[in-house]
Amino acid sequence: YTKTVRLLKGKPELVLEHNLKNTGQKSINTSVFNHNFFVIDKQTTGPDFLVSMPFKISSEPAKKSLMNFVGNKMIYSRDLKKGESTMEYPKGFTGTNVEDYDFKIENQKTGAAVRITSDRPLSHFMYWSVPTTLSPEPFIKIDALPGNEFTWSITYDFYTIDKK
DSSP states (O other): OEEEEEEOTTSSEEEEEEEEEOOSSSOEEEEEEOOOOBOOTTOOSSTTEEEEOSSOOOSOOOTTOSEEEETTEEEESSOOOTTOOEEEOOOOOOSSOGGGOEEEEEETTTOEEEEEEESSOOOEEEEEEETTEEEEEEEEEEEEOTTOEEEEEEEEEEEEOOOO
């Protein structure tokens, strides 16, 4: 397994490149995900953050959730307090389209934002947060036959939006 972390010259972009070579006798069939612990401008997790994805969310938030799902967005109902957390499992992605692995976190108060994309389809998705961090957790399915390599990359594009 090789992981390369790349900062692209002249761009606000971070790329994680992964290469897994199966040197064994059996297939490797599993999944992998990144926790993506984002702390943006030391802001408390809450309504100032807008989390969006390219697909319409077809599931409901967890019972007693501090979030609402509206179209393709996850919206906090209020700031999270110490000891509170969210754990969501938004559905609506296809599991086959690489375009579904495209998440944005935008802070409406500070204007700081990040977009997370991959060159592999999203196979599962969880979202966790506490007052100090937001964590989209997108999964990728890995299938590597003996002697074969499996590669994937994840790109983080950092940008700004107009403040509200």
